Amino acid sequence: MIRAGAELLASNGYAATGMLDVVAAAKASRGSIYFHFPDGKDQLVSESLTLSTGRALARAAAVVEASSSTGEAIERTGEYLAEVLNATDFRMGCPVATVALEIANTDNPVLDTCRTFFDQWHSIYVNSLLRDGLAADDAKNLATMILSVIEGGLMLARTSSDTTPLIDACRSASGLIDHFTNSSPQESS
Amino acid sequence: MIRAGAELLASNGYAATGMLDVVAAAKASRGSIYFHFPDGKDQLVSESLTLSTGRALARAAAVVEASSSTGEAIERTGEYLAEVLNATDFRMGCPVATVALEIANTDNPVLDTCRTFFDQWHSIYVNSLLRDGLAADDAKNLATMILSVIEGGLMLARTSSDTTPLIDACRSASGLIDHFTNSSPQESS
Amino acid sequence: MIRAGAELLASNGYAATGMLDVVAAAKASRGSIYFHFPDGKDQLVSESLTLSTGRALARAAAVVEASSSTGEAIERTGEYLAEVLNATDFRMGCPVATVALEIANTDNPVLDTCRTFFDQWHSIYVNSLLRDGLAADDAKNLATMILSVIEGGLMLARTSSDTTPLIDACRSASGLIDHFTNSSPQESS
Amino acid sequence: MIRAGAELLASNGYAATGMLDVVAAAKASRGSIYFHFPDGKDQLVSESLTLSTGRALARAAAVVEASSSTGEAIERTGEYLAEVLNATDFRMGCPVATVALEIANTDNPVLDTCRTFFDQWHSIYVNSLLRDGLAADDAKNLATMILSVIEGGLMLARTSSDTTPLIDACRSASGLIDHFTNSSPQESS
DNA sequence: GATGAATGAGACTTCATTCAT
DNA sequence: CATGAATGAAGTCTCATTCAT
Numbered sequence: 001m002i003r004a005g006a007e008l009l010a011s012n013g014y015a016a017t018g019m020l021d022v023v024a025a026a027k028a029s030r031g032s033i034y035f036h037f038p039d040g041k042d043q044l045v046s047e048s049l050t051l052s053t054g055r056a057l058a059r060a061a062a063v064v065e066a067s068s069s070t071g072e073a074i075e076r077t078g079e080y081l082a083e084v085l086n087a088t089d090f091r092m093g094c095p096v097a098t099v100a101l102e103i104a105n106t107d108n109p110v111l112d113t114c115r116t117f118f119d120q121w122h123s124i125y126v127n128s129l130l131r132d133g134l135a136a137d138d139a140k141n142l143a144t145m146i147l148s149v150i151e152g153g154l155m156l157a158r159t160s161s162d163t164t165p166l167i168d169a170c171r172s173a174s175g176l177i178d179h180f181t182n183s184s185p186q187e188s189s
Numbered sequence: 190m191i192r193a194g195a196e197l198l199a200s201n202g203y204a205a206t207g208m209l210d211v212v213a214a215a216k217a218s219r220g221s222i223y224f225h226f227p228d229g230k231d232q233l234v235s236e237s238l239t240l241s242t243g244r245a246l247a248r249a250a251a252v253v254e255a256s257s258s259t260g261e262a263i264e265r266t267g268e269y270l271a272e273v274l275n276a277t278d279f280r281m282g283c284p285v286a287t288v289a290l291e292i293a294n295t296d297n298p299v300l301d302t303c304r305t306f307f308d309q310w311h312s313i314y315v316n317s318l319l320r321d322g323l324a325a326d327d328a329k330n331l332a333t334m335i336l337s338v339i340e341g342g343l344m345l346a347r348t349s350s351d352t353t354p355l356i357d358a359c360r361s362a363s364g365l366i367d368h369f370t371n372s373s374p375q376e377s378s
Numbered sequence: 379m380i381r382a383g384a385e386l387l388a389s390n391g392y393a394a395t396g397m398l399d400v401v402a403a404a405k406a407s408r409g410s411i412y413f414h415f416p417d418g419k420d421q422l423v424s425e426s427l428t429l430s431t432g433r434a435l436a437r438a439a440a441v442v443e444a445s446s447s448t449g450e451a452i453e454r455t456g457e458y459l460a461e462v463l464n465a466t467d468f469r470m471g472c473p474v475a476t477v478a479l480e481i482a483n484t485d486n487p488v489l490d491t492c493r494t495f496f497d498q499w500h501s502i503y504v505n506s507l508l509r510d511g512l513a514a515d516d517a518k519n520l521a522t523m524i525l526s527v528i529e530g531g532l533m534l535a536r537t538s539s540d541t542t543p544l545i546d547a548c549r550s551a552s553g554l555i556d557h558f559t560n561s562s563p564q565e566s567s
Numbered sequence: 568m569i570r571a572g573a574e575l576l577a578s579n580g581y582a583a584t585g586m587l588d589v590v591a592a593a594k595a596s597r598g599s600i601y602f603h604f605p606d607g608k609d610q611l612v613s614e615s616l617t618l619s620t621g622r623a624l625a626r627a628a629a630v631v632e633a634s635s636s637t638g639e640a641i642e643r644t645g646e647y648l649a650e651v652l653n654a655t656d657f658r659m660g661c662p663v664a665t666v667a668l669e670i671a672n673t674d675n676p677v678l679d680t681c682r683t684f685f686d687q688w689h690s691i692y693v694n695s696l697l698r699d700g701l702a703a704d705d706a707k708n709l710a711t712m713i714l715s716v717i718e719g720g721l722m723l724a725r726t727s728s729d730t731t732p733l734i735d736a737c738r739s740a741s742g743l744i745d746h747f748t749n750s751s752p753q754e755s756s
Numbered sequence: 757g758a759t760g761a762a763t764g765a766g767a768c769t770t771c772a773t774t775c776a777t
Numbered sequence: 778c779a780t781g782a783a784t785g786a787a788g789t790c791t792c793a794t795t796c797a798t
Contacts, residue, residue: 013291015204019789029763034790036761041789091294097344098290102202104347105280114348144354145361148341155286155340156333158293159303165333172334176365183368208772220780223773230772391669393582397768407784412769414782419768469672475722476668480580482725483658492726522723522732523739529722530715533664536671537681543711550712554743561750586793598759601794608793 001026001036005048011091013098014045014110045099045110052095053117061124070128071178074146078170081154082163090161093154122147132181142177149173190215190225194237200280202287203234203299234288234299241284242306250313259317260367263335267359270343271352279350282343311336321370331366338362379404379414383426389469391476392423392488423477423488430473431495439502448506449556452524456548459532460541468539471532500525510559520555527551568593568603572615578658580665581612581677612666612677619662620684628691637695638745641713645737648721649730657728660721689714699748709744716740 004025008017019033019041037043063080067073084092100114125143134142149169156165193214197206208222208230226232252269256262273281289303314332323331338358345354382403386395397411397419415421441458445451462470478492503521512520527547534543571592575584586600586608604610630647634640651659667681692710701709716736723732 011294013202013204015202016291018787020787031764031791032762089294098287100348101287101290101344102205104350105200105278111348118345118348141357141361144342144345145338145358145365148339148345148354148358149334149337150341151344152337152339152341153333155290155344156307156337159289159300159307161293165337168330169334169337172330176334176369180365180368207770209770218780220774220782221778224778389672391580391582393580394669396766398766409770409785410783467672476665478726479665479668479722480583482728483578483656489726496723496726519735519739522720523716523736523743526717526719526723526732526736527712527715528719530717530719531711533668533718533722534685534711534715537667537678537685539671543715546708547712547715550708554712554747557750558743558746561746585791587791596759597761598795599757602758 001028001033002044002048002051005044006052006095007092009045009048009099010052010093010095010097011088014102017045019044042108042110046113049096049099049110049113049117053113053120056095057117057120057124060121064124064128067128069178069181070125070132070142070146071174071181073125073128074149074170074177075174077150078153078167078174081150082157082166085154085157085163085166090158093158094151097151097154118147134181146173146177190217190222191233191237191240194233195241195284196281198234198237198288199241199282199284199286200277203291206234208233231297231299235302238285238288238299238302238306242302242309245284246306246309246313249310253313253317256317258367258370259314259321259331259335260363260370262314262317263338263359263366264363266339267342267356267363270339271346271355274343274346274352274355279347282347283340286340286343307336323370335362335366379406379411380422380426380429383422384430384473385470387423387426387477388430388471388473388475389466392480395423397422420486420488424491427474427477427488427491427495431491431498434473435495435498435502438499442502442506445506447556447559448503448510448520448524449552449559451503451506452527452548452555453552455528456531456545456552459528460535460544463532463535463541463544468536471536472529475529475532496525512559524551524555568595568600569611569615569618572611573619573662574659576612576615576666577619577660577662578655581669584612586611609675609677613680616663616666616677616680616684620680620687623662624684624687624691627688631691631695634695636745636748637692637699637709637713638741638748640692640695641716641737641744642741644717645720645734645741648717649724649733652721652724652730652733657725660725661718664718664721685714701748713740713744 001022005017005022008021008025012021020030022044023030023033033044034040037047059080060077063077064070064073067076081093096114096117099110103111103114122143125146126139129139129142130136150166153166153169156169157163190211194206194211197210197214209219211233212219212222222233223229226236248269249266252265253259253262256265270282285303285306288299292300292303311332314335315328318328318331319325339355342355342358345358346352379400383395383400386399386403390399398408400422401408401411411422412418415425437458438455441454442448442451445454459471474492474495477488481489481492500521503524504517507517507520508514528544531544531547534547535541568589572584572589575588575592587597589611590597590600600611601607604614626647627644630643631637631640634643648660663681663684666677670678670681689710692713693706696706696709697703717733720733720736723736724730
């Protein structure tokens with residue numbers, strides 16, 4: 001049920017994900033939701049996003065771990081996400097992106113889950129860049145850019161039902177970063 | 190009314206923008222909607238997005254025009270959008286982002302408006318990069334990355350109610366691009 | 379619709395009066411409620427009770443006006459209410475009694491409407507008793523007793539589907555009051 | 568569990584008393600209800616009201632026993648009930664009043680429990696008045712009035728969160744009855 | 757025997773849309 | 778042409794009741 005919620009949220013967003021849809025996708029009964037999630041939709045959303053963001057962070061860390069540089073990690077991440085998009089008919093991209101934008105101007109506590117996700121994901125790239133030898137400031141800023149590239153690439157890909165924008169954006173970012181770290185290991189941006 | 194719709198759509202997205210809200214914001218009468226927009230909500234959304242994307246494209250082109258390089262244009266665009274975020278309490282970022290993600294997996298014709306917007310915005314940066322001397326392929330890929338950085342940066346900024354991610358991401362991208370175009374004007378990524 | 383609500387509330391109380399019931403009784407459509415009563419059930423309840431209590435107060439005042447003594451007014455009121463009970467299959471007694479008891483321990487603003495009703499009804503008997511020559515203190519206390527007799531009598535009558543308790547209680551109260559005011563016009567209770 | 572139900576019913580009535588509330592108040596388990604009360608809510612309500620009305624009748628009888636006249640008994644009963652109201656934050660008044668009014672127009676068998684309660688309570692005052700020397704008819708009618716005064720007084724007190732109406736109504740009734748029985752022991756109302 | 761979980765009808769409410777004036 | 782009113786499907790949530798362990 002949490003899993004079904006996570007998929008629907010990533011695919012359709014907060015408002016378009018009805019409790020009935022979740023229940024149908026999880027093959028559960030109408031009334032059972034409020035036994036497992038007494039606080040209703042927000043609780044289900046919160047737990048669903050906690051699940052899906054946890055997995056996403058683990059995958060992101062694994063890709064970084066398996067890569068010899070941050071640039072390589074970006075490129076691999078883009079390729080991996082492109083596969084996911086293809087495998088899910090362009091439904092699953094970022095687990096929180098749609099929801100985050102929908103509720104950005106509310107005081108919905110789910111927004112905290114989104115913020116935390118972005119923060120932790122950011123840390124993964126910061127650490128990777130530090131390992132690549134970058135200065136702390138450069139690492140922080142570049143990690144923000146990497147997150148942005150991936151999120152923006154996913155948005156373009158889902159909007160156009162085409163993985164090319166995501167692949168291209170990640171490959172470009174990867175190239176630029178490698179070019180930067182290789183050609184100027186001692187200066188700052 | 191179209192204007193009111195554009196603001197609400199950018200701020201709250203497709204599902205959370207009710208016809209009633211638009212009518213109230215535009216101080217129009219309930220029943221007049223279907224005189225002006227016989228095809229209902231989707232028509233209103235479509236015309237609203239056409240208006241707001243037109244303005245966004247004009248601004249993007251103007252910034253590019255006023256900049257001596259694409260890297261500078263990116264940085265200026267980030268700063269401009271940060272101002273907009275601040276001025277609108279983080280409501281107005283990309284005019285279509287939220288809507289695009291919400292309806293990405295539907296066959297809603299509004300999605301075409303979103304795609305067109307991204308395409309045209311992409312062209313602006315492609316042309317700018319060509320003017321900077323890049324090869325066609327590089328320009329296309331880099332323009333995609335630029336779009337991604339801006340869209341992703343806006344998402345991070347709106348989610349955290351803080352313009353820093355947007356500024357940092359754009360500045361990093363600008364730095365990398367300038368570094369790349371200056372140090373290696375003849376090679377390709 | 380307000381009228382239908384008033385009848386259902388007097389008959390079945392707050393919780394058992396569904397919006398659907400009101401709509402069905404008023405032959406209106408499901409969604410029209412929230413056009414006329416944007417604040418929902420509580421607003422409908424409030425306006426319904428305002429209508430029915432207004433009528434009840436007018437009738438109570440008219441009966442007092444038409445009577446030569448408060449005692450006579452009580453007896454006539456009991457007979458009148460007995461007729462109403464018979465005519466409505468024991469559905470309509472006090473317009474607010476059931477609702478008042480149901481929400482007595484909540485902070486529902488409808489409770490104020492109930493309190494006001496009792497206060498104004500009380501005043502009618504206070505004035506009548508003052509006209510009969512009673513001291514202010516006696517009048518106030520006796521008026522409270524009269525209200526209690528009528529409300530209690532209505533409760534007993536509705537519970538037993540029999541108007542006898544109401545008639546008996548009012549007649550007894552009438553007799554006692556007449557006996558008191560006649561035999562001791564100068565002393566106080 | 569029966570005890571918890573009795574308190575909730577007196578306080579909130581039939582509809583607002585959920586099985587879940589009872590179970591929670593009694594610290595019992597959800598599924599155990601239908602082992603102890605196979606006939607469901609109505610059985611629980613019935614047994615709860617049987618318990619609470621039994622206690623109320625015993626107290627009423629005790630007060631009558633301890634009083635030298637029916638008038639005195641009424642006054643003492645009013646004072647006692649006022650204490651209960653104060654001690655329970657105006658939650659506990661008559662054990663059946665709210666429920667009786669809610670279900671008066673249904674064929675719910677619980678209504679019989681309410682009727683029986685009123686009948687037995689009525690008998691207590693009839694007997695007390697007969698002991699005071701009243702004729703059978705007068706005693707019956709006056710007992711009905713006494714019941715009405717107490718029930719009505721409780722309703723007014725709970726509605727206004729103030730014991731004054733109850734005290735005043737009972738005191739007035741007491742005074743009138745004493746005045747009547749003393750000044751005219753031989754006539755009839 | 758007792759319990760956590762499941763069930764589905766029904767409550768209140770919102771929404772895009774249409775109608776009568 | 779414009780407007781207040783009407784419409785009914787659908788959404789979130791609650792509840793009394795039953796089931797599998």
